[in-house]
Amino acid sequence: MNLKSIRRAAVPGVAALALLMSACGASNETSSSDNNGDSGTSLSGNLKGGGATSQEKAQEAWKTKFQGMNSGLTIDYSLLGSTDGRSQFTSGALSFAGSDSYISDDELKKANERCNGDIVEVPAYISSIAIAFNVKGVDKLQLDAATIAKIFDGKITKWNDKAIADQNSGVTLPDLKISPVHRADDSGTTKNFTDYLNKVAPSDWKYPAADAFPVSGGLSAEGTSGVVKQITDTNGTIGYADASQTGDLKAVSVKVGDAYVAPSPEGAAKTVAVSPVVSGREATDIAVDVDRTTAEAGAYPVILLSYLIGCKTYTDKAEAANVKGYFEFIVSDAGQAESSSFAGSAKLAPETAKKAQDIVAQISAK
Amino acid sequence: MQGRTDVTARTAEAEDAPASWASVRGGVGDRIFSGAALLAGLTILAALAGVFIFLALKGATGFTKAADVYGPHASSFLGYVGPLLVGTFTASAIALVIAVPLAFGIALVISHYAPRWIAAPVAYVIDLLAAVPSVVYGLWGAFYLAQKLVPMHVWLHEHLGPIPLIGKLFGEPSPAGRTLLTAGIVLAIMILPIITAITREVFSRTPRLHQEAALALGATRWEMIRMTVFPYSRSGMVSAVMLGLGRALGETMAVTMVLSVGFNISWNIIATASPTSIAANIALKYKERSADLLNVLVATGLVLFLMTFLVNFIARWIVGRSERRMAR
Secondary structure, rough: OHHHHHHHHHHHHHHHHHHHHHHHHHHHHHHHHHHHHHHHOOEEEEEEEEEEEHHHHHHHHHHHHOOOOEEEEEEEEEEOOHHHHHHHHOOOOOOOOEHHHHHHHHHHHHHHHHHOOOEEEEEEEEEEEEEEEEEOOOOOOOOOOOHHHHHHHHOOOOOOOHHHHOOOOOOOOOOEEEEEEEEEEOHHHHHHHHHHHHHHHOOOOOOOOOOOOOOOEEEEEEHHHHHHHHHHHHEEEEEEEEEHOOOOOOEEEEEOOOEOOOOOHHHHHHHHHOOOOOHHHHHOOEEOOOOOOOOOOOOOEEEEEEEEEEOOOOOOOOOOOOOOOHHHHHHHOOOOOOHHHOOEEEEOOOOHHHHHHHHHOOEEEE | HHHHHHHHHHHHHHOOOOOOOHHHHHHHHHHHHHHHHHHHHHHHHHHHHHHHHHHHHHHHHHHHHOHHHHHHOOOOOHHHHHHHHHHHHHHHHHHHHHHHHHHHHHHHHHHOOOOOHHHHHHHHHHHHHHHOOOOHHHHHHHHHHHOOOOHHHHHHHHHHHHOOOHHOOOOOOOOOOOHHHHHHHHHHHHHHHHHHHHHHHHOOOOOOOHHHHHOOOOHHHHHHHHHHHHHHHHHHHHHHHHHHEEEEEHHHHHHHHHOOEOOOOOOOOOOOOEOOOOOHHHHOOOOOOOHHHHHHHHHHHHHEEEEEEHHHHHHHHHHHHHHHHHOO
């Protein structure tokens, strides 16, 4: 009887002990990181940012490197999604935002109020979206936007369709059903991909650019990794995903001007470099309308362009110094090299990088 | 409620003249226990009410948003939630069709057929299935099972497809196997342990005397089970199925990962793309959503909450009616 009651007491006892121990462990960690703050170098404190999930890997790379250079600084980038990132920046909850689309005119008014003046908006993360396919025996595929649109809209259903064969002489195409793969979750990748189709082949792709994929019926998978896995696993599939994540999959070369261009970091950077800047914006705001229809040789127009958004002047000195330091690092050659090697993104073209560097250098405290 | 008045009455009585058998300390213990039990019960009710109030407040505006919020596949709330409801209930129905007979069978084997040395380990392993996180089922279902089921999909389409009526369920098969049928199979495995564990318990609670009486009258073992075990366990069996259904309706990760999502309602359960479940849709859309869409998602959550209640009430009502008839 006695033994039994001891055994009964033991279970919650052990649980309580475990709880206590984990609580101690956690408090140790925080206190040790606080201690590190004292021995910091130039920048210190807490820098809060957030927004686009597309920047996740790049932000991780920049954050790790920059925190290593400034041991007193803690950078926190929350993956809120672009829309929430911008709205939390304009409400003052975040010091900076990451966003897949540039700030809209309505948001700009609120942002100007929050900043007591101009905002800073620079491209920071460029990535090609590869249109990857898996068809046994086919290593190379060239398609124009109209054909891609028809495939993803379910209008072209066989791999040996005349529209595909005409653009790929010398390639033996199988009599196989095409299974287009799209994202099941809402995503900036989908928005940029559908924007490309809508701009370049408006008569074959009537849906406006949107985070949610507009056509029902094809295969879908969650996240970039899910799409890549689905394409890898199934013969006859074609889908779009961040080029840095497609691994060994073959990618479609898309028609630009008269030539076919394969996805590459250089091609993506080139598209941004030749795209026009939105007119009527302040000098510190490089909002770019990505020119999907460009005929520039070597430019790859199916890209995702993500921005950093901050204020030109901050009331708080430390906040200004932190944002300035972090932004300067990101658009510097070292920062771009870091994200390029870790996240597989494209480095900014030299002229774009120069412009961005000049702009973020103007960030100051009031 | 009754317990509480009972206890206060008894303590009042105890203050006047303690009964010979009751110690004062015992009275305090009683009061603490009844208070704690009442608190536990009320906490559940408060939590349920809290969830309902949250869903109703946050989701209220979700029913009547501008048409483009529901886009690109629908233009009204009904159009948005309709396919999701169909997806939710189809996947759950497939799961129940597979899991219920299997679970009842396993429970019977464990409680009545198998010798003890087999029954105990089998029961243990089935219980272990419940401990596997749903993400793991999702990974397994999406990355392993789905591909392995592709030949089965093709077979079903070729052999059952031409049959009228039933054939509608097995139309053009998916090349990837990530279909409602596969999602239903994964769900079935997930709800199997709950249904098995509960039915096993109620089966083994059948009074020995009933069973022996049936056997003494010359019933075979199966007849004995039909005449004594099933009638005695009916309400427990329904409870078990309801708990399983509840889990299947609300299951999120596994469906999110397994199913290839579309928005067209069709009879074909092996189609390339099928409407997903409400819970899975919330998980998919939550990350990159506008503030308006969030309200819509919460509103769909409210619909699921109410549907689950409704299904439970109907099942309870059916059980209650059949038991009253049996008592007569």
